[in-house]
Amino acid sequence: MSSLLGTLGLIRFILRRDRLYLPLWIIGLVTLSVFFVPMLPDMVGDEASKQALVETMKNPAMTMMVGPAFGSSYTLGAMYAQFMLVWVALGYGIMNVMFVIRHTRKDEEEGRLEMIGALPIGRNANLLASLLVILAANVLIALLTAATIPAFGVETIDFTGGLSYAFALSACGFSFAGIAALCSQITTRARGALGLGLALLGCAYLLRAMGDADANLELLSWISPLGAASRCEPFVGNLYWPVLLLFAEGLVFSGLSFAFSSARDIGAGLLPQRRGRAHASVLLRGEWSLAWRELRGTVIAWLVVCFVFSAAYGSVMGEMNAFIENNEMYQALVGVGGSTSDITNPVISMLMLIMSMIATIPVISAISRLRSEERRGRLEQLLAKPVSRSYLFAGYFVIAVATAVLMMLANAFGFWLAASSTLSEPMDMGLVFKVTASYLPAVIAFAGLAAFLAGALPRLISLAWVFLVYSFLAVYIGRTMDLPQWVARATPFGLLPSYPMDAFDWPLAIALVGVSVAIAALGAIVYRQRDMSAL
Amino acid sequence: MSVIEISSLKKRFGKVQALDGVDLSVEAGEVYGFIGPNGAGKSTTIRVLLGLLKASEGTARIFDKDVWHDAVAIHRDIAYVPGDVNLWNNLSGGEVIDLFCRLRKSHEHSYRDELIERFEFDPTKKSGTYSKGNRQKVALIAAFSVAARLYILDEPTSGLDPLMEQIFRQCIAEAKARGATVLLSSHILSEVEQLCDRISIIRSGKIIDSGTLDGMRHLTRNHVSLQTDAPPATLAGLAELPGVHHLKTDAAGMVSFDMDNAETAAVLAFLADKSIRHLVSTPPSLEELFMTHYVSH
Ligand SMILES: Nc1ncnc2c1ncn2[C@@H]1O[C@H](COP(=O)(O)OP(=O)(O)O)[C@@H](O)[C@H]1O
Numbered sequence: 054m055s056s057l058l059g060t061l062g063l064i065r066f067i068l069r070r071d072r073l074y075l076p077l078w079i080i081g082l083v084t085l086s087v088f089f090v091p092m093l094p095d096m097v098g099d100e101a102s103k104q105a106l107v108e109t110m111k112n113p114a115m116t117m118m119v120g121p122a123f124g125s126s127y128t129l130g131a132m133y134a135q136f137m138l139v140w141v142a143l144g145y146g147i148m149n150v151m152f153v154i155r156h157t158r159k160d161e162e163e164g165r166l167e168m169i170g171a172l173p174i175g176r177n178a179n180l181l182a183s184l185l186v187i188l189a190a191n192v193l194i195a196l197l198t199a200a201t202i203p204a205f206g207v208e209t210i211d212f213t214g215g216l217s218y219a220f221a222l223s224a225c226g227f228s229f230a231g232i233a234a235l236c237s238q239i240t241t242r243a244r245g246a247l248g249l250g251l252a253l254l255g256c257a258y259l260l261r262a263m264g265d266a267d268a269n270l271e272l273l274s275w276i277s278p279l280g281a282a283s284r285c286e287p288f289v290g291n292l293y294w295p296v297l298l299l300f301a302e303g304l305v306f307s308g309l310s311f312a313f314s315s316a317r318d319i320g321a322g323l324l325p326q327r328r329g330r331a332h333a334s335v336l337l338r339g340e341w342s343l344a345w346r347e348l349r350g351t352v353i354a355w356l357v358v359c360f361v362f363s364a365a366y367g368s369v370m371g372e373m374n375a376f377i378e379n380n381e382m383y384q385a386l387v388g389v390g391g392s393t394s395d396i397t398n399p400v401i402s403m404l405m406l407i408m409s410m411i412a413t414i415p416v417i418s419a420i421s422r423l424r425s426e427e428r429r430g431r432l433e434q435l436l437a438k439p440v441s442r443s444y445l446f447a448g449y450f451v452i453a454v455a456t457a458v459l460m461m462l463a464n465a466f467g468f469w470l471a472a473s474s475t476l477s478e479p480m481d482m483g484l485v486f487k488v489t490a491s492y493l494p495a496v497i498a499f500a501g502l503a504a505f506l507a508g509a510l511p512r513l514i515s516l517a518w519v520f521l522v523y524s525f526l527a528v529y530i531g532r533t534m535d536l537p538q539w540v541a542r543a544t545p546f547g548l549l550p551s552y553p554m555d556a557f558d559w560p561l562a563i564a565l566v567g568v569s570v571a572i573a574a575l576g577a578i579v580y581r582q583r584d585m586s587a588l
Numbered sequence: 589m590s591v592i593e594i595s596s597l598k599k600r601f602g603k604v605q606a607l608d609g610v611d612l613s614v615e616a617g618e619v620y621g622f623i624g625p626n627g628a629g630k631s632t633t634i635r636v637l638l639g640l641l642k643a644s645e646g647t648a649r650i651f652d653k654d655v656w657h658d659a660v661a662i663h664r665d666i667a668y669v670p671g672d673v674n675l676w677n678n679l680s681g682g683e684v685i686d687l688f689c690r691l692r693k694s695h696e697h698s699y700r701d702e703l704i705e706r707f708e709f710d711p712t713k714k715s716g717t718y719s720k721g722n723r724q725k726v727a728l729i730a731a732f733s734v735a736a737r738l739y740i741l742d743e744p745t746s747g748l749d750p751l752m753e754q755i756f757r758q759c760i761a762e763a764k765a766r767g768a769t770v771l772l773s774s775h776i777l778s779e780v781e782q783l784c785d786r787i788s789i790i791r792s793g794k795i796i797d798s799g800t801l802d803g804m805r806h807l808t809r810n811h812v813s814l815q816t817d818a819p820p821a822t823l824a825g826l827a828e829l830p831g832v833h834h835l836k837t838d839a840a841g842m843v844s845f846d847m848d849n850a851e852t853a854a855v856l857a858f859l860a861d862k863s864i865r866h867l868v869s870t871p872p873s874l875e876e877l878f879m880t881h882y883v884s885h
């Protein structure tokens with residue numbers, strides 16, 4: 054066991070380094086997990102609106118998006134678990150992946166592990182210490198969440214159910230810690246490992262979407278940690294063995310990562326390093342092309358994500374139609390002068406809304422890159438050449454906006470293609486593209502916000518991410534349940550009308566884009582005036 | 589006209605006063621050494637010169653243009669090598685060199701391939717795999733591939749091996765022969781001693797000494813060692829002479845001391861009739877100069 058010598062010391066070191074980062078994540082995830090419990094009764098409303106909500110939650114689009122509804126009587130608890138668990142589990146997954154890679158491959162890439170390796174400390178001690186800390190953090194999050202949930206005194210949301218809900222989430226999170234530990238053995242770059250880990254998280258979501266949508270494919274949901282987590286049936290069956298399964302998966306992946314870690318050199322990965330070219334291609338010739346070269350991989354990867362996710366969502370449209378035909382309540386609605394599109398339009402609008410928010414991720418990340426280039430001291434060399442700061446800044450903004458447009462195209466195409474292939478007649482292409490386009494101003498608004506922060510308040514650039522998460526929760530919940538209007542309207546996505554149910558508001562859209570460009574320009578002005586600093 | 593003209597330059601970072609009134613002037617065609625201990629403010633001065641940091645007070649001009657407002661125009665004619673070269677991991681060294689040359693809007697980077705060969709550099713590896721020295725080579729090759737009017741080099745050789753350092757010195761000499769001006773910040777004093785026409789020493793954000801190396805030596809002490817046939821007692825008065833320090837005598841009759849250069853005549857007059865067999869007077873190395881500045885302040 055000499056390869057694990059010094060683990061205790063390293064644990065202390067990790068806790069000390071993360072004395073702010075870790076508590077913030079813990080508080081953030083616990084808050085996210087329980088936040089809507091006290092509001093639930095009001096959000097659901099009276100018996101009639103509860104019935105409508107039950108129908109919404111049981112329709113195939115919803116099942117595909119968030120997983121199945123469990124239990125014959127659909128209690129508030131069952132509703133809460135179905136409505137929140139998968140999304141919240143994604144947050145847990147992101148936290149676990151980021152934490153593990155930050156303490157393994159990132160430290161290794163930046164040479165910190167080399168210094169630690171020279172101390173009388175075993176070669177796997179750092180990996181073990183990182184995994185133990187994240188395991189403990191997951192358990193702590195689960196205990197805090199379970200202790201908080203019954204305190205709100207909401208009907209059917211009790212301690213036993215809360216415990217199951219909390220451990221389903223944490224166990225799912227830990228399985229991704231194991232996956233991340235494996236990813237960080239494979240690539241030599243922390244960025245690559247992070248991309249791989251998050252891509253696997255995305256795959257897990259897709260697997261469970263497919264498995265939940267089609268009973269014949271339910272095995273896929275079990276393979277996906279996100280699907281397995283929802284099969285704990287919190288507040289209904291309160292099953293514990295999926296929790297054990299998920300922790301076991303995390304341990305198996307961790308074990309594999311130890312095996313790989315023992316077998317390789319420090320700094321090396323399992324994937325071989327490719328050689329580069331001796332001369333730059335004619336395309337790599339300026340600050341914009343360099344920015345594009347840096348962002349190209351991210352943009353392409355997210356194009357694939359958007360296309361595949363939209364296609365998965367689109368493929369549910371066929372089942373939606375069948376569901377409406379067999380559902381008395383919906384048929385009654387259609388019968389009194391309504392049409393099927395009254396029911397499908399809100400679904401398309403909601404799915405494209407979620408996809409637009411996913412499309413916003415690479416947009417923010419493109420602009421954040423400007424800041425991380427500065428932090429890594431690369432801009433210092435660039436700006437020592439005859440390169441103007443405004444031009445550089447504009448390059449990132451233009452790429453971000455172009456990224457937004459590309460992502461939205463991928464969304465619309467993916468959705469339309471898949472929907473058309475599952476429906477008896479092709480989907481109305483114009484409708485899908487118009488719905489998608491109706492959210493573009495909101496995505497551009499995030500580009501503007503991120504650009505403003507990168508220029509004027511570079512240390513606060515992560516606020517753009519916080520605001521995106523807030524927008525997601527506010528709009529997703531605001532559309533399905535009753536929330537005060539301002540909660541959603543405080544975000545660009547909630548501000549725009551829900552097309553096609555409401556008419557598209559051109560002046561508002563133009564104003565939103567105008568304001569975005571203006572705040573980006575303001576960011577550029579400050580950017581020209583400030584120090585370039587790695588701090 | 590000076591190529592670089594800095595006067596009363598101050599830079600504050602929050603509570604830290606990184607530069608506290610720096611004056612510096614570098615003339616066309618000279619190689620100027622800029623030395624000082626870690627944290628003295630060398631890199632900060634250079635970043636202000638490059639328009640990366642905005643001066644809190646004072647002025648800094650290059651080619652008689654303001655370093656902040658005319659940064660882009662100035663940068664057409666300068667080449668910069670940072671001390672800590674951070675590259676793009678997914679680009680190869682060759683790609684970065686080409687990109688840097690293109691960003692300087694130069695289409696004749698005639699020296700590129702020759703320099704790659706002289707620095708024994710493999711341009712096909714991804715930047716992420718280069719060692720510190722190799723990353724520095726990327727920046728150096730890019731800097732010297734295109735002829736510039738001014739080279740600003742911030743501890744450019746801290747990761748190079750002695751052979752490569754030799755190539756670097758040749759590059760500086762060639763640039764100088766072309767009539768270029770060089771500002772070289774360094775803590776490798778032998779390098780500065782060998783290359784630089786004039787030197788400034790910075791400490792805690794202030795220039796505490798500048799001039800030619802010879803000029804600085806005049807203000808300081810030489811080390812004298814001598815051997816005499818006369819009995820030790822005859823040299824007894826030496827220690828009392830003004831300007832003689834650290835006098836040591838050993839059994840074999842070897843005497844050594846430090847002598848203020850201003851007192852040279854008086855000391856030699858005292859020694860004239862003391863049966864001196866031989867005498868060696870050595871000027872202080874830059875290192876010793878440096879040490880006296882930091883020990884005595
Ligand atoms: N961006 C910054 N923020 C705060 N302090 C800084 C910053 N850059 C440099 N300093 C401080 O300014 C002083 C001078 O640093 P520097 O110019 O890098 O020194 P040198 O290059 O001579 O080693 C140091 O005390 C350093 O800590």
Ligand SMILES: [Mg+2]
Binds near residue numbers: 630631742743
């Ligand atoms: Mg420095």
